[in-house]
Structure formats: structure tokens, C-alpha cells
Amino acid sequence: MIPAQTPEDRPAGQARQLPPATVSRLTLYLRTLNALLADGVENVSSDALAESAGVGSANVRKDLSHLGSYGTRGVGYDVANLSRQIAQALGLTHEWRVAIVGAGNLGRALARYAGFESRGFDVVALLDADQMVIGTEIGWLRVSDVANLESVLESTRANMVVLALPAQVAQSVCDRVVEAGVHSILSFAPVALSVPEHVNLRKVDMATELQILAYHAQRLQEPGLERDRPGA
Numbered sequence: 001m002i003p004a005q006t007p008e009d010r011p012a013g014q015a016r017q018l019p020p021a022t023v024s025r026l027t028l029y030l031r032t033l034n035a036l037l038a039d040g041v042e043n044v045s046s047d048a049l050a051e052s053a054g055v056g057s058a059n060v061r062k063d064l065s066h067l068g069s070y071g072t073r074g075v076g077y078d079v080a081n082l083s084r085q086i087a088q089a090l091g092l093t094h095e096w097r098v099a100i101v102g103a104g105n106l107g108r109a110l111a112r113y114a115g116f117e118s119r120g121f122d123v124v125a126l127l128d129a130d131q132m133v134i135g136t137e138i139g140w141l142r143v144s145d146v147a148n149l150e151s152v153l154e155s156t157r158a159n160m161v162v163l164a165l166p167a168q169v170a171q172s173v174c175d176r177v178v179e180a181g182v183h184s185i186l187s188f189a190p191v192a193l194s195v196p197e198h199v200n201l202r203k204v205d206m207a208t209e210l211q212i213l214a215y216h217a218q219r220l221q222e223p224g225l226e227r228d229r230p231g232a
């Protein structure tokens, strides 16, 4: 995920636009580097980083060169330094406060997921339209009424919104989110949403991902075809 940033939000020195594939791979390197840090490892080679992230080592060197990081021959990359650089490039040194709209199966699961906080995302609000759900506690959050969306976004200082809503209401809620000034939106709703150009909208569509996976799985079974892997 690419956190949306206004120029004011952007940490000093981070002005460069990174290729989307690089951004995706940086998140993988960061996860690996954080695990190495936790194990007290100080240096890592591009080959080792490539292997643990499941990408080619040429990709690693190219991606990290975008950050101005070239490593030292025979030593590799300084783990702590590189992890800091990647976190900064991804905007993770910034405080991201996430509101989830839709407290159904998906919204509740996301709200309970403990892994967001350690990666710099604080879930600060959960909202729903159902009177049976509003006021209930999920994890440590109390579900707010979506009728108060604007004031909840303001009081929690949310700067990212996740839409975990039925398709038919997603656009109208999305419009309200944008109008309220939140310009980073991740949507799980199976519908195309339109947003103004200055808004960063990302869509997660698991069904599409599964279809892509099915396509690649089928290719692997066809003899003589190029063995292209998803994500390779």
C-alpha cells in the first residue's frame, strides 16, 4: 500500500516518486529487515534479502538504488540504516490513523488485527450504519454511528479510511470521506469508485487476485509455456 501524502506530510528529503512495483517490494524488504533487526543481525547481502523477500537480487539492488542505498561490497547493507530509509520512503515514519467504515465480518476482522500497529497504522475508529452494531465493542474500539462520520474522522484525526461496506453504499460513503478531507482510501467494496484526482484510492479485490493466481496455476500445467510466476 502506498500511503498518500500531501507535500506538508512528506518527510524531509522524500520527494522522489518510486515505481509501484518497487514500493510493493520495499514493503517485503522492510518486513525481512525488521525480522533481522529483532534477531540482532547487523548486515545483510542483497542475495540474502532477495531470497527472504522472494524476489530476484537484481531487483533488490535496483529498488534500493532508488533510495540512494548501494550497500558495501563484501559487507552488504546495514540492516538498521536500510530499515529506517525504507520506512521513511514509504511514509511510515508518519503517523497513520485509520478509520474503518463497515463493522461487518471484514471490518471486525481488520479492526482486531494486531499487525497494523507494528507497521505504523493505528486503527482509531470503526463505524457502521446498523443500530444493532453501533455502540458494540470490537477489540478496544466502540463502533460509532456512520451518521457522525465527519465528526468521528475529525475527532480521531483519522487520515486514512478503509471501506469494508456493501458495494451499493460505497460511493456515497466514499464521497463523504473525501468531502471530510481524508484523501487516502482503501476499498474492499466490489465496485469501481470515482474520486477526485488528488485522492489516493486503492482497491483490494481478492476475487481478482484469485483469478490471476488461477491463470498462473493453469499456465504452470501447460507444457512448453514460459514459467512465469505471479510477482516474479
Ligand SMILES: NC(=O)c1ccc[n+]([C@@H]2O[C@H](COP(=O)([O-])OP(=O)(O)OC[C@H]3O[C@@H](n4cnc5c(N)ncnc54)[C@H](O)[C@@H]3O)[C@@H](O)[C@H]2O)c1
Residues within 6 Å of the ligand: 101, 102, 103, 104, 105, 106, 107, 127, 128, 129, 130, 133, 146, 164, 165, 166, 167, 169, 173, 187, 188, 189, 190, 204, 205, 206, 207
Ligand atoms: N476485496 C476483498 O477481498 C473482499 C473480501 C471480502 C469481502 N469484501 C467486500 O467487503 C465488503 C464487506 O464485507 P463483509 O463480509 O464484512 O460484509 P458484511 O455484510 O458482514 O458487513 C458490511 C457492514 O457494512 C455495514 N453498512 C452497510 N451500509 C453502511 C453504511 N452506509 N455505512 C456504514 N456501514 C454500513 C453493515 O451494517 C455491515 O455491518 C463487501 O462489499 C464485500 O463484498 C471484499
